[in-house]
Amino acid sequence: MALKKSDLYSSLWAGADELRGGMDASQYKDYVLTLLFVKYVSDKAKADPYADVEVPEGGSFDDLVVLKGKPDLGEQVNVAIRRLADANDLQGVINNADFDDPDKLGKGKELVDRLTKLIGIFQDLDFTGSRAEGDDLLGDAYEYLMRHFASESGKSKGQFYTPAEVSRVMAALVGIKPDTPKSATVYDPTCGSGSLLLKVADAAPNGLTIYGQEKDNATRALAVMNMHLHGNGTAEIRQGDTITSPQFLRGNELQTFDYLVANPPFSVKSWNNGLENEYGRFDGYGRPPEKNGDYAFLLHMIKSLKSTGKGAVILPHGVLFRGNAEATIRKELIKRGYIKGIIGLPANLFYGTGIPACIIVLDKESAVGRTGIFMIDASRGFAKDGNKNRLRPRDMHQIIDAFVYQKEIERYSRMVPLAEITDPKNDYNLNIPRYIDGSEPEDIQDLHAHLKGGIPNRDLDALQPYWNAFPSLRTALFQPLRDGYSELAIDNDEIQTAITGSGEYAAFVSNTNGSVNRWWNEHEGALQGITPATRPSELIAELGDSLLDEFRTQPLLDEYGVYEQLISYWNDVMHDDVALIMSEGWDGAAKPRAARILGYDKNKKPKYESAHITFGTGVKAQRWVMDLVPPELIVARYFAKEQADLDALEATVEAAGQAIEEYVEEHAVEEGLLLDATDDDGKVTNKTVTDRLKAAKAEGADSDEIKALAHVIGLFRAETAAKKAVKEARIKLDQLTLTRYSQLTTADIQSLVIHDKWGGRVVAGVQAERAALIQKLVQRLNVLGARYEQTVGDLDAEVEALTAKVAAHLAAMGVGV
Structure with a gap:
């Protein structure tokens, strides 16, 4: 297996x-x-x-x-x-x-x-x-x-690894082309464990020739092993300090490369200790500050790029705006046109530091004549992952799409003209907030609306994407009140029903369902054709990119949210399934297998992995695991009636338990008929009732108590019988299900997996995105409706009425005000 x-x-x-x-x-x-x-x-x-x-x-x-x-x-x-x-x-x-x-x-x-x-x-x-x-x-x-x-x-020792999500983004930003030859070179002067280099090489269909340097020898060893494990054993990974002892030289000059990626240590104070040969890195720029090595590393990278070279470097935001010597260097880099773009990343992404960083994209080939720098503020797109933040698939793809296609997106990305950057008011400062206001629009409280009532039309105008998707919805929900203001035409609690019950919403649901089903059906052949030669990374890339294309033209739905649903499911489940099919084939991957022993407890009893179906108990139990086709898929397709019968029996058990609970609650009280049938904890059980009935009969107890006890015993018997029926039905259903696996054809397995398992989850993901959008609209309209529901006059009148009411009560009590 x-x-x-x-x-x-x-x-x-x-x-x-x-x-x-x-x-x-x-x-x-x-x-x-x-x-x-x-x-x-x-x-x-x-x-x-x-x-x-x-x-x-x-x-x-x-x-x-x-x-x-x-x-x-x-x-x-x-x-x-x-x-x-x-x-x-x-x-x-x-x-x-x-x-x-x-x-x-x-x-x-x-x-x-x-x-x-x-x-x-x-x-x-x-x-x-x-x-x-x-x-x-x-x-x-x-x-x-x-x-x-x-x-x-910890912060001081975690810098050997660049998060894979950031590495993949950087690999896409350097502009590798499909026809880039294997002989093209990529270099990382601070390569750590080599993960960043490998992600760039993976982005090249033919691979790349890899060079890296790492100061710490133990970390360099990690990089060499990493290269071998990824099939890049010929990579040259050398040890030494990049600034004081660069290892890739041609004579007395730095060797140059086609591509460069790096995540150097931030703001190193001792960068020039032992520096004897500058190798022309600072010529024409000036020397970086003595106590901050950020620009020393950046200038090393600039010098290490060929005249047509391209690179991506992670640096702290300070390099974008700090003054003095760094301002002089930054000004020269901008004038030479080497900076193609800047991407501001979320804080706390990296293991060596919690401060926010940016990716500076370098491009020497198109430097001459550059008229602007493309900037992206991606600082708000992330998910919490333990004590760190992490770029989600949607964040990664949005950064890449925006940069590659130079998409200008409000509050996110824009091409900033050099004329704006060099204007005296900015003076070559590249701090992203100067050029992109990424802050959330303020939710303004409207005083006129509070005074006179009504919802400001500007708040409704801000929801225009919804009105574009549902053209008649705004007029169905709102009616004009006065110039610039509207009021709800329905009650607040009717908003969601009015939206989801509209014909336009039904058409929206039909269109999105149709889109995802059409897209999935178009890829059915590729999924059926999974073989040992399949490259999973290429398969999911094709699925993801085509899904984005399918939903780019869909109104309202965020295509990156839909993409996130697919990629998250791929990472959680689908990738494992594909690897299993590649290894075992469709038929082999679908066969039930015995649960593995994971270890032993202190009594040397085996601990098993979780099983889908178990017959018996203890070490002699038969435990079956179904990796590819979970039993619920078999049951849903072939044994729906049996499952419905089982559900009905389980409902009977629940009803029987409820009957016991209600009867006991009524009679196991002080002076109740079941009071003497409770245990030390005040609970009524079948044993306590049976024992009390026997004693009651011997004592000649009241007939009502004896009847109550007999009735409860009947209820317990009914529950026991119902539980036995459920157990027998479940065993029978499990046996039918297990037998069905041996009867499945390859076509059956492919249909169950591709349509019921994978396809069902992807469709559910799109539905979840759609539901979240509608819920967001409902919540916003509820907020606006409640915010301006009462005017200041209404509140004054309410205060006056309450004051009068209090005064009347006080007067009735003979208390003067």
Whole structure:
């Protein structure tokens, strides 16, 4: 059975984190990621004798497994990994972590037990089918672990990883073309673990030739392993300080590249310590400030680009507006036309800092004659993700679309003419708020409306997209009151019904449903054609882009919201399904399988993964998992009547329980007929009632009590019988469902998955976006209606009436006012 992405990720992280103990995440990652690398290359070598990495005798993961539990385990793991490193010129890359370090892993038996368990986490994983190109499960798992380690490493140690969402945006911004050759070069002078470089290379259909430099040797090792795991083992990743010791030189000049991406450390104060050769980086610009290295890195990148080169760099917003030496450099960069665009990002995206940053897009090729800089304020588009913010798929695509197609969007993006930037009032200041007002429009309180009533027409005009989608709705909801003001023609609580009950809304629903169904049907053939050669990243890119195109012309609905629904579902479920089909085929992926044992409790009893269908209990139970086709899809299509019968029986159980509850509530009270049938906690159970009835008969108790007790016993029996019927019906339905799996044809499976599972969820996502839009309109109209429902005169009259009422009461009590 192929590994599911989500299962792999969660098991790796949970196991690794459990064994970390008191070690800092920034250190522990070296152990976990090294073992992940060894396991991966060992499995690949088994499946492919021509694999990129040679696995020598005594240097495979299987050799580590043999060592489990041995007293000298740590020392022997070091030996095995050193053999693998020596055979592949990976010294200083995969053998940096000391597996025999008692200070980090514990002493004696503690170290042996910890390493034995850590090796065991990877032992049961099988990566022989993991692909080195395209949408690579193992490479993504490596990134997943790095992201978690970065998140837990703290501000000072989390800078080795650029969030994948930001990396993908930058890859799209540098302007790689479909015909860009593999020989084209991409360079990251502060490459960290290499994720940013890999995202850019992935954006090129033919790949790119990769170069990177990283100051920290341990982080450079992460990058080298990352390159191998993603099928880019020939990438050149060198170690050294980029400013004081650049590693890519031609003679005494900096080597230049076609593309460049970077996320350098922000505002480094010691950037020029040991700087002896400036390599002409500051010529014509001036020297960056002694205590801030942002422009030192930026000028290094400018110098490292070919005359036709393009790049994208993440820097703090301060580079856009700070004065003195930086203002001089910024002015020169603008004059030379090297800055093509600036994108302001949300705060708290990055692991090394919480401050907001921006992406500066560089373009030397079109620098001459540049007349403006395209700016985007994307600071408000994000989702909370734990203690960090994260770009959503919709945010990423909107940034890319706006920039690539130079779309001017109110409060979001515009082409800012150089004449405006160089105007004395701006003086080459590039601070985005100077040119784009991204603030939310103020919700103005209208004093005239408060005094005289009515809803200001300007507030209704602000909802024009809704009136465009539903042309007659405004006149149906509102009527003129006086010049510039309207009033609701219906009550507030009737607004939603008036909207959703209109013919125009029905047509809107029909059109959007038709659009999504038409789009989905157009891709049915591509989905049916999933094979081991499918590239999931290309499949979802085609689905996403075509869905955007389908909804761009739809009124009211935000195409990026619809896109978000698809991509979120892809990330949560559909990607795993596609990977499963690629590995097992449609028929194999749909077969029920036995639930896996995830571990053992303290009593050595097995702990199983959640099963869809279970027969029996305990260790002898049959537990079935259906990864691709959940049982509810089978039931909905083939056993609707049986499910309806089961639902009816469950309703009977609920009714029986309700009858017991109501009768007990009525009679298990003080001096009630069931008072003596309660336990120490005041509860009435079948046992307490049965025991009391027996005693009551022996005592010759009141006949009414005996009748009440007998009635309750009858109710409990009815509930028990109903529960038994439900259990039998559920077992029967489960048996029918399990049997049906063996009868499914390939066409049946494809229909269930493509239409019922995937298609149903995508349609539901569009419906959710539509419902949210209507709810937003209803809420806004309710706010406006309530805000101006009472005028100041109405309130004055109410105050006068209440004052008079109070005075009357006081007078009645003989109290003068």
